[in-house]
Amino acid sequence: MRVLALAGRRLLSSIPTLLIILVGLFLLLQLAPGDTVDALVAQMGGGDQKMVEELRRFYGLDAPVAVQLGRYIWRLVQLDLGYSAIYGKPVVNVILERLPATLLLMGSALSFAFFAGIALGIIAARRVNKWPDTLISTLGLVFYATPSFWFGLMGIVVFAIRLAWLPSGGFETVGAGYTGLMRVLDIARYLVLPTLTLALIFLAIYLRIMRASMLEVLTLDFVRTARAKGVAEQAVIVRHVLRNALLPVVTLIGLQAGTMLGGSVVVESVFALPGLGRLAYESVVQRDLNTLLGIVFVSALLVISVNFMVDLIYARLDPRIS
Amino acid sequence: MSTTLAIENLSVALPRGADRAHALGGVSLALREGEILCVVGESGSGKSMTANAIMRLLPIGVAVSGGAIRFEGRDILSLPEAEMRHLRGRRIAMVFQEPMTALNPLRSIGDQIGEMFRTHTGFGRAEIDARILGLLDEVRLPDPRTVARAFAHELSGGQRQRAMIAMALALEPTVLIADEPTTALDVTTQAQILRLIRDLQRKKGTAVLFITHDFGVVGEIADRVAVMQNGQLVEEGYTADVLDRPKHSYTRMLLAAVPPLSAPGARPVSAETVLSIDRVSKTYLTRGSGLRKRSTLALDQVTLSLPKGSTLGIVGESGSGKSTLAKCLVRLVAPDAGAIRMGDVDIAHLSRREAKHATGRIQMVFQDPYGSLNPRRRAGDLVAQGPIAHGVQPAQAHARAQELFALVGLDPTATERFPHEFSGGQRQRIGLARALALEPQILVADEPVSSLDVSVQAQVLELLAQLRARLGLSMVFITHDLRVAAQICDRVAVMKDGRVVEEGPAAEVFSVPSHAYTQALIEAIPQRRRPAP
């Protein structure tokens, strides 16, 4: 009950945030040289002045900026993201087609980074300043410094080209017609490299935070209390340190949900995954601002929902939150 | 009586780079069966190190370098870790100073007490649950069921410490080590906890090693006392002997520094009023759940007046509103209603610009000698920056700072040093110099001596009294410690829940308290019955 009330409140408070984003994006677009009509006309290979004005009126671009802003937000509330001239269909449809691949990629990368990062962080903290810690901490630093797209490319060179263990790109074997479990396994095979690539930097961050957080919690008074109770070292870690040490990592997931979504742009481009990120890239190249705006909006919603879930988890972990 | 726990010639080495080589240098001490032995000392005396060494829970880098600790004849320093763990909690249990941080914030109280049984016994769940409730009841916590389910942050300080005691006594240990268990608590709560520890100790025959800095607590609870200084044991003996006939000069000095509760002879108080507080109220709004605001009434129609050249003591426990009142006086907090008159100026209703001028005449000394000085500025700058902000030439202000250093008993050449190079007592003197730099008429002192060791406390109090006479200062002195208030105050106001419940000349309030709460406060002061030495 407490957790639900809390989550609801947090969800409510994200509405103004979303509003700021929308207004900001709208204003940004106003700054952009040229509008939708210019883009359309350019697509059609030019047009006369009269038609341009006709189109402007059709799209409501002749109204004052404030009115346009109002209409724009009203449309977004109804989840009407406009029409993509490039793809020739509503932006919503374009985005929905691409969403599953991105969600799958994000989900797998997040889980991998989280669990592997936590595990490595714990090992490093337990063996602090001994060789496992040095090794893990060094790896963390290197992973953090590795540009993901480059790691992806090198992964392709080694695992797809040299060893031919994994496919070099795409989402599934086209034309294989797999169904059911076979299809799941097929997709999973395609997702191994992209997941690792996207997860790398977050793995590095989580392991570093987890290690620091463990070391911090280990110095706290209640850990001393537990030891004074005669609790075995293993049990002290599991029952008293872990849960407390997890809190900052969980917070970080929420804060970095957006960063991870941004990272998928690059990763999807490297591995030719039909996801939102690649769509964003294509829209930039093709100057399809309507679609790009839609993607940004949907991403913001996605980030808000991830944060919502993170809040729920956090409140479950920490009874002090009210 | 046989000895349960014997510390023999124990030395504990500090890591290289510490301010001295040893935390403990050859300490020998015996805890007898079923007695309460108090280990007393100021900070840095090594009393807590002794406790940690017994539990074999010394901080990283600190190690025992010699001696033995025998528990029932066996040297626990040479026990393998697994066997030591077997002793901890089951045979030797410990209670810590700060119950808030000593309890795991994410686990319920019942769960943490239950861990004792789960670790050391094979009891079933129902048995454990029943025992938890029994223990919580034994430490006189109301509604044990609710407490067992509660988390540390949902309990008060006293309740948390009771839960800690319940946990420590869960397996009826032979030895209980209590490391300043009442220091973080209010005086009335302290009295209850002391009584609880003594009652349970009598009932169960536990031997208690009680660590404290407070001789009042010693007189209240100890059978025998051991006095420590700089890692050495300087005196040991029966409580009455040590308190009434101290042999070692350090013990005598410590005892002399403990202020008596009785106020010294009343000083004549001027009829002229420099500051009058007239029905001042303050409500804090804190964000409650959702959009609703929770409000706390911190000050409720407080009316007080400060005669010229005198000291008005404001005493109360935490949450009584005494600190809020202090902040209102120097306009760190703006009161919601009422007037604070200094001469013909109402400080409560000034614009920020006007307040800046007025507050030059009323200055504050803060509680925390570490937190109240900006660590990145030189001591002289700290003192000079006030006058500079009020338009004095920097060169002149710095010269004045040196004079002030001399006035508060510091070396005038020390103005070039940074705060961390000074001791706690010296820092408090810098804070005082800073306040005096603006040549105020009124000094508001918010718990100025409560984070200092008793011996330093006495010196700072003496300095305040001197300056009051020399500079013709009037003072508002905020404290939770009635003995300190009795020392320095001409008049005393007792606050509770934002209200002044009693106000009058210090001697009167302490000898014939009229309000029930004042009586309870005085009653709760440890060891007030001890006859004067």
Add this chain to the structure above:
Amino acid sequence: MLLILVIAMALSAGILFPKDPLGLAGSPLIWPFRDARFPLGTDNSGRDIAAQIFHGARISLLIGLAAMTLAISIGVVLGALAGFYGGLADDVLMRITEAFQTLPNFLLLLMLVAVFGSTLTTVTIAIGLVSWQAPARLTRAEFLSLRTREFVQAGRTIGLGDATLIFREILPNALPPVIVYASVVMAVAILLESALAFLNLSDPNVASWGNLIGLGRGVLRSEWYVSAIPGVAILITVLAVSLVGQGLNDALNPRLRGR
């Protein structure tokens, strides 16, 4: 140490490789160590990879430094205002920060580049504009905790003005963690620029490591070294910046030393 190496590379670029690094130098796709004239080989169109790496060091460091300065300045100012004044100012500023944090930063970067074009300046500013949120939060948190500290209250009671309190009393105490974090911002800025360049969305007229990696993608199957070499350069640079940050952290937080 590593950072000095990278800085030395950036400084010596003009001396060792005085010619335009993007100019044609020899035949395309010479493997490294085969030709003494091109120690690191040439790319698809016969440009000297070594020259591009050295000149790329300049661009990366320049963009990293400039974007970091911008992001830290915005972050510190907004965070300080929000943390010091609290109340409404805090609410408004934090909502804006949250809005920026909710937007995936790389997507926002794409939008900015799409709208304002990709020259060296716009890219740098755009990276700065998407990187200030974390420093802002950090500064705010520091200010929130410091402003209730007794030495700040003492400053108020002796009549110091807000500007003095913010800049002379609180800021010096709040800065150490922010300075440490600046290295993270710079590392991320370098990574962001290289990713943009990899996608061909950064300034095409300067030698950038990311560009070269993107170029090498076309010949990944056979001449993978074209992508591999600049990647190592990025890795070393970012690693160097992070290590400097760690060193700063150890120096500024003596409490954590030895961990």
